[in-house]
Amino acid sequence: MIRSRVHISDLREHIGRTVTVRGWVNSLRLMSKVQFVIVRDNTGLVQVTHKRDDGPLEAQLEALTPESAIKITGRVVGAKVKLGGLEIIPEAVEVLNQAAVPLPIDEQTGIEHRLDWRFLDVRRRPAAQLMFAVQTTLEQGMREYAYAQGATEMHTPKLMGTASESGAEVFELGYFGRSAYLAQSPQFYKQMAISAGIEKVFEIGPVFRAEPSFTSRHATEFTGIDVELAWIDGVEDVMAFEEQMLAHAITKVTDTHGAAVREQYGVEITVPTTPFPRIPMAEAHDILRKSGWDPESVKEDLDPEGERRVGAHIQQATGHEFVFVTHYPVSIRPFYHMRPADDPSLTLSFDLLWRGLEITTGAQREHRYEVLLRQAAEKGMSPEPLRDYLDAFRYGCPPHGGLGMGLGRVLMVLLGLESIREATFLFRGPNRLTP
Template structure:
């Protein structure tokens, strides 16, 4: 007999079914035993009356431990008295496929959750939590929707190398390694290679892949291994084309998530998916600084970028004025931007940050596609052009005007679900003090 997922059981009332699952709960009473089974799709009650006919089953259940795995065959019955979906399985066979140790190192039913680091030590148990199960199902929908949108628009998916020569394009700390006697590093972004795709005539590309940052940061927003989501498009007239595409794409992703799991997200996390009917406001950097001063009397020591507090205040302002969780901040001073950003005649970069619920989740820009200007801007940033000669050469044989964006998947998921720590939204977190499991 084939296994049936618990979510599909309601198609088999009064029929024999087979369920393979974890033991979620056990109640052993005087005349009856109740076992709650849990698989990745849901939960179901198994009911065993204590009688002579069921003595072997009663013995098995009497020795069961929580989180053991079982293979159960029985008749599915409708029973409105059962609070769990109004159904129960009356078993004819129970096989314990693995028996769990009786004492679990963490309490996976603890609504307040155990200490985070302990849960990370036993992540394989922590991930059995109902909320974690739902979260990663939601992330799957998000990733699928991202790809679905881009593929429908004619984008090509690329897989850029993660072992690289030369310096990091943003000056970030990198993990160095010995590559057959040559110095190499793990990629901290696919920036150079997605731009190479523009020079190759690919027109529109995206990549969803790991990236590595050797930063000894212990904040709630940083990790040493992340999944980056990147896109690049050719033949743009301005950076507005990039923002238009990203806004349309994000709205598509959020709508798909709402349609698929909106009800469950509300019930489990008490979170509403952001409103997608409102156009994302666009505010220049200088205007944003004025808003902070005039509305919040807040003046930062950072003159060419934002502090985290400023991002929070700007999002509060935009939420109240426009009812939007998102806002594009444009026209950053070139001093705070990468050398490959296109600069306008007033010395501002044709770039933007996308803020979402109080934090920057994306940096995007029109790129500088003229090799002579690109080389000059690299020198201005203190980068030896020879160290990135392979990159500058991409643009010597014709390259369309282009732009794109990139961001960390985990940061987006944190803000969608209003979690306060990247460790909660990462399958297996990597940080300065975390290399296992």
């Protein structure tokens, strides 16, 4: 008789019956009279209890090693054990793949070495498995909102013939005798889609940044969530879209995983109210000055400490974990950001901070061809490498704007993780290209 697999979380429905469980050996306690094997699948843990009898089953259990993949068939019984008050009395054991010993990592292993053995690290830690379940639900929630707004999901090229945006921080690679570049953003292609008549565009896909940054929030390859919206009245339309999308997605995560996140991470997820607070960059600088920073040290942009201080101030003043910082200076924004008519030294742009960490950059784009040419020239950029991009604005491209959000950073804040390394399956940084 072939028995179908039963997940450990469903064992209570099978008390008194014989079932087959598939999973990994979590731990072994091989006593003089009884053998205890804790088996783990992706739904939980169960104790397998076998009284020694000098039989073949005893020998099989004795030969097991931690993390071996096994199939155990046995009867489910109630028992006074911590693991759900159930145990399995085994009738047959099949070793599907014996794990080598000793294991290369344990509970005390530091993160860099754990990343060398990421498959084991994720397998052995329920919190890590939960993180990917949360990631899936978060993306699902964002897609749901975008679809409901009539957005089209696009898949743009990651190989480019010219360096995108400013040309800095891009990876160059050989391409049939010439150079190609890995896209550091789908920005230009999103805008081409707008010019193609696709009114609302979004993409969830890989982004590459050749930044020699060794911080807890930077990666050389990450997943970006990008949105572009046509026929907007102003940058406010873009911010409203993002805050509603995030509120919808975070609500979905809370409903699906809130209790598990509380148990595994000790984090209470708060669903944000909308609208989020908005402050111009000039006001952010005032906040920093009033918090005790030397005004001479306040730069045009916000550094990580400045972001943390601004975020903390807004949370204390409003109770809100999010804040849009708007109207960044022209000097630190790309040439394609639109500038307000009443103050061309600024841009109609924003960053979104969540608990003091920047998770998004967005703006209204400049859609007028002649203005784009002028602004590119002001940045010292030649129009020729930008020709394919600029051509998209010569034949009636509508007003539009969009945003780019880092999925790893969102997960970092959502789950209270210390590093983006923990919010990524296989992290890529300046010193890490493996596994």
